[in-house]
Amino acid sequence: MILKETTRRRFLTSVGAVGGFAAASLAMPYYARGSSSRPVFTSGVQSGDVDAASGVVWTRVDRPSRLFIEYSTTDKFANAVRLAPFDVTPETDLTGKLLVTGLPPDQEIFYRFVAADLQDINSRSEPIRGEFRTAPVSRRNIRFVWSGDTAGQGWGIDDEGMRTYQTIAYHRPDFMIHSGDTIYADNPIPDEIVLRSGGVWKNRIVTEEKRTIAQTLPEFRGQWKYNLLDEHVTALNAICPVFHQWDDHEVLNNWSPSTDLSADDRYKEKSVAVLAARASRAFHEMTPIRYVAAEPGRIYRKVSYGPLLDVFFVDLRSYRGPNAHGLDEELMPQSRIFGEAQVAWLKRELARSTATWKVISCDLPIGLVIWDDYGKRRGSESISNGDNDAPLGRELEFADLLRFIRDAAIGNIVWLTADVHYTAAHYYDPGKAKFQDFLPFWEFVSGPLHSGTYGPQELDGTFGPEVRFIKAAPGGIESNLPPSSGMQFFGVVDIDGQSEQMTVRLMDRDDNELWRTVIDPQRTS
Template structure:
């Protein structure tokens, strides 16, 4: 066949494929073209709509992530049911003049065309920049940091704590501000997405008001449902900026699957076998959208997300999972209440294996500071200002036997520099941890900082009226604030400092960020003091 006829036929075939896959069509098929052409998929729409991310920092590398999704909310996300090869590059400089690692990865349809690349062979304790290339398209760059070498002397570490980012509750202004903080990493404590359906209106103090940004679609149950929900969140430019600025260490809480779920049980009484199908879809979607290592690859509904990150001799970070192994909430999780079930001896929060792993790590640690990075409050905060006690039974306060086991284990490990980092509450809290918060002992076992939400709960206020008597009734509680924002932890050998960053509003773009409170923990003295 003459060369011109062959070229015309190939061009016709290419146009046919493009039409068949719609506006975001890709050609990555074994047509008889030169090798250079085969390696160049063609996109009509930018394929990196969901941004890039890095995570899991180690001394010699990290994970870099992206997902090809030219039409993120469309069925099939604008991609063919075909594996697509993409390229990745890691450089020492943000202009990519000195590329130190590069390679190819395959974006597979089984994983929604998500890519997780484990980059290794890098120098410890320094920044790198990375990007992805698919055909003629190039992603925006991201910045990552390697961890210090094992046991290396580390003078300072600065990181953020963030989570609870309901899309329909406000704008992600806090993420844009976080991106400018220059942190070494971000600990995301969970509730990265919310699974509920949005209505156009919600009931406000003065009647119906418009929801800020409604969720697309109904409540997710299937893998495609969860993919679309993650895609809606990840299309937000402010969230993309926070991911591109530093590596993330994420864990999940409940809303990545279903509100208040616990192991095989959901809040609606769904048969466990059916709920396992939903958990499986939620776990796969979570893995597809987080910069996690293949070690966290889900197996059915199960997923390994508790793990440890070390930062030289300064800090050991234990990331916990308080959802997958817990027993159901006592008393149906009733708010601000107490009941005999809260003291069940058979109750569990971490499961035996995770608890043993945590305690072994604490006993063997040689770090200056030990941080438990987890989801729900450990302080047994009494929220009933009357003569009765009332707790958040979805927190550790509803699991008194596991809570006692945790705090006794910390005490017996003789680790006096333990800091617990928490989310979930949609408020800022700082407090000291005792075996029994109702009768605090002479010396706390550890301290806890609870980071407020990015958006969940709306604009908020400095101090809710209902929190005034609660603060007065709980001696272990040293600070509370009800605005939106995030926490910055600035750690050196002489102090663990927590800065509560808050916004004046999230209901409209452009909220103003301030530092509402700064508190400090000193080595060997698990008490909170004002900076």
């Protein structure tokens, strides 16, 4: 049975219950409250990477501070557990996050921060609060959402704000997956944009860091701080864990290790490696992603969400070869996109998974042809190379992964992605593919959250994708319609705790259901 939709009234009531906040106060920027003589929180709270026993919580303050944190299983903070305080300084841009462990499973967790000024330890802020629910250890209904692409193509915070986040919050998901392009470091936000249809889009909020492309570490950090000025974003963050991955615009469009910026007059910093390092640091400082000590900066990971669901996050940016290499007939280092270590990890963890559903959250679609240079239709930016033939180049690594999944009889794998700024359902059928050594599977595409909307991309037949549904802007990849056009999209996934069926719905920002399918789990002997 699918969970009943949360109405707007029920949503506002539930938001108002978070730590005793009124819904209206959640919508106000935290930096606008309190006395300047006391620390104030600038960007709300966030939680992420929540499993049955732990989760990461995050906040940011306006000055060097000592953060005190406590949590409880009640919104009145009865029998609260107080954790050891920790300090935040300009070294991390005054952000602080903590992995909270030892939590009870399948339980609402209410948490709050208080900040004490390091210059005057007795000067303390008002508390700031949030909540999340830990994963179950037994079968229950699960709901999560996914989308991607925030504040791109110059479309920033207007009078309506990033309203898709508000629509997502009405569904009260257990968690949200942000599938990449979490920021647009290479897309400045102007004060206004003249619309081709007539009229003017006005960005109500524009910061100095968003008036230019990001090159320095403070500028990369500023991209994140801009998004967190939106009331819908911070309201959702307060009640819903967000699991983050990145794609290209966290650094710059279509970047790979071979990206050449020598002729790009916008960039004084010409090293893409330096830019990527700064972008990665800002990404980890500004999100509630877990820190992996064995591999600092690592984004690929698995989050176990009970016996029905494992989510695998992959990173198709950090380990890829050059975008413009030849179409190798054998798998070579330059033709990899996962990278040898990551694909070995993914195979191993998929084989070990005992969850009914294995969701692979991928920052790029599989069968859509995405060119590094659209004008000349040159260079593979994603996996498919556009020749509709046997696997070559980057397709070889993916073909090897699909063959492994088939040979290991790993069922119930679903791929989720964003990136292309429209929504679609793709079914991959080996009977219709040039490469046929794989089990059939679904890939669902949804986005953007708050960016320009584009027309559909062409499909490559190597892995046999079939479009079962699509909604995209007219006019192809040059359309770039604003968020006010309404064509902002997200997906909702419900897993039934009894039947274990997965229902996937593709939605728009006005909460219209565009398409749905129900997938029965495949039983293995």
